[in-house]
Amino acid sequence: MRDPCPKPHLLQILAAQSVGNRCFGRTAPTPLSLCAAKASLGVGLCGQNPPQRGSLDSYGRERMTDWIDQPDAHLNPIVAEAYDAGGSREQQPEFIANVVEVLADLADGGSVVEFAIGTGRIAVPLTEAGVSVSGMDISQPMLDRLNAKPVAANITAIVGDMTSTVMGEDFALAYLVYNTIMNLKTQDAQVECFINAAKHLKPGGRFVIECGLPMLHRLTPGETIKPFNVSEQHLGFEEHVDAVNQISISHHYHINGDRVRTNSPSFRYVWPSELDLMARIGGMELEHRWEDWNRTPFNGESTGHVSVWRKPA
Numbered sequence: 580m581r582d583p584c585p586k587p588h589l590l591q592i593l594a595a596q597s598v599g600n601r602c603f604g605r606t607a608p609t610p611l612s613l614c615a616a617k618a619s620l621g622v623g624l625c626g627q628n629p630p631q632r633g634s635l636d637s638y639g640r641e642r643m644t645d646w647i648d649q650p651d652a653h654l655n656p657i658v659a660e661a662y663d664a665g666g667s668r669e670q671q672p673e674f675i676a677n678v679v680e681v682l683a684d685l686a687d688g689g690s691v692v693e694f695a696i697g698t699g700r701i702a703v704p705l706t707e708a709g710v711s712v713s714g715m716d717i718s719q720p721m722l723d724r725l726n727a728k729p730v731a732a733n734i735t736a737i738v739g740d741m742t743s744t745v746m747g748e749d750f751a752l753a754y755l756v757y758n759t760i761m762n763l764k765t766q767d768a769q770v771e772c773f774i775n776a777a778k779h780l781k782p783g784g785r786f787v788i789e790c791g792l793p794m795l796h797r798l799t800p801g802e803t804i805k806p807f808n809v810s811e812q813h814l815g816f817e818e819h820v821d822a823v824n825q826i827s828i829s830h831h832y833h834i835n836g837d838r839v840r841t842n843s844p845s846f847r848y849v850w851p852s853e854l855d856l857m858a859r860i861g862g863m864e865l866e867h868r869w870e871d872w873n874r875t876p877f878n879g880e881s882t883g884h885v886s887v888w889r890k891p892a
């Protein structure tokens with residue numbers, strides 16, 4: 580019979596220590612077992628029970644079996660509080676200005692709805708640019724951060740699920756950016772999101788998604804983890820855990836002086852071609868696909884895409 584508490588992989592130790600996105604010092608982690616780590620913390624991500632673990636993978640590590648049901652990391656107030664200080668490329672003012680310019684252009688004077696509006700990274704400057712913005716998000720802590728911003732008084736933002744909540748049916752544009760379609764961890768949920776986006780649009784209205792591409796082709800045979808960012812403030816590793824359900828985990832290590840905050844959310848990665856079929860199910864057709872917000876043509880080397888689908892006029 581196998582040890583119910585086998586020796587964990589380093590990432591699992593770190594993940595267990597970071598459950599609930601706790602901070603810990605940069606000293607080397609004690610080689611405590613995963614079970615002991617869980618027991619000592621007593622809680623999982625967002626204060627709920629940690630994910631159950633099942634069989635061993637080919638490295639003898641316990642395999643996570645419920646990444647699909649893992650609650651969204653942004654429900655955690657600690658994640659919400661740290662969100663605006665993330666320091667990623669997508670949070671830089673020049674990057675945001677580009678996004679706002681493209682979205683305002685596509686809205687063409689009409690009102691817009693943001694799916695998963697978050698803390699208003701895009702909604703706030705888009706409102707300041709004169710566009711009427713509404714939005715929904717599943718996380719009250721993220722909306723609390725948005726509502727603390729002065730311009731939020733001009734934004735209608737509600738707690739809602741982008742797969743089912745309807746905020747109106749006459750928007751010129753719905754948008755879902757920053758890879759957030761992948762926060763929906765089943766194909767069904769992603770399809771429901773497209774159908775719901777189409778419901779929000781007036782005839783001729785547009786749905787925009789910004790998303791990174793799956794980078795499976797960068798893995799050598801047998802490999803499951805690749806770094807995607809190595810900088811002084813942030814280490815990021817993408818781990819591919821479930822090719823059948825298209826689930827990967829982004830392991831983040833945010834470094835602040837001698838403190839490290841970790842977070843390991845799971846995602847359902849999705850190809851542009853699959854998204855086009857989802858759009859078709861929602862009654863929309865592809866209008867544009869760029870590789871970035873500069874409207875650079877999409878090609879085989881692109882690492883991400885900005886796609887625009889349109890409801891018939």
Ligand SMILES: C[S@@+](CC[C@H](N)C(=O)[O-])C[C@H]1O[C@@H](n2cnc3c(N)ncnc32)[C@H](O)[C@@H]1O
Nearest residue numbers: 653695696697700716717718721740741757762
């Ligand atoms: C990466 S953040 C993006 C926030 C914002 N759109 C931005 O660009 O900064 C992902 C957001 O998706 C929200 N979210 C996740 N699942 C959701 C769902 N089913 N419905 C609505 N919001 C959701 C999270 O709460 C979080 O605010």
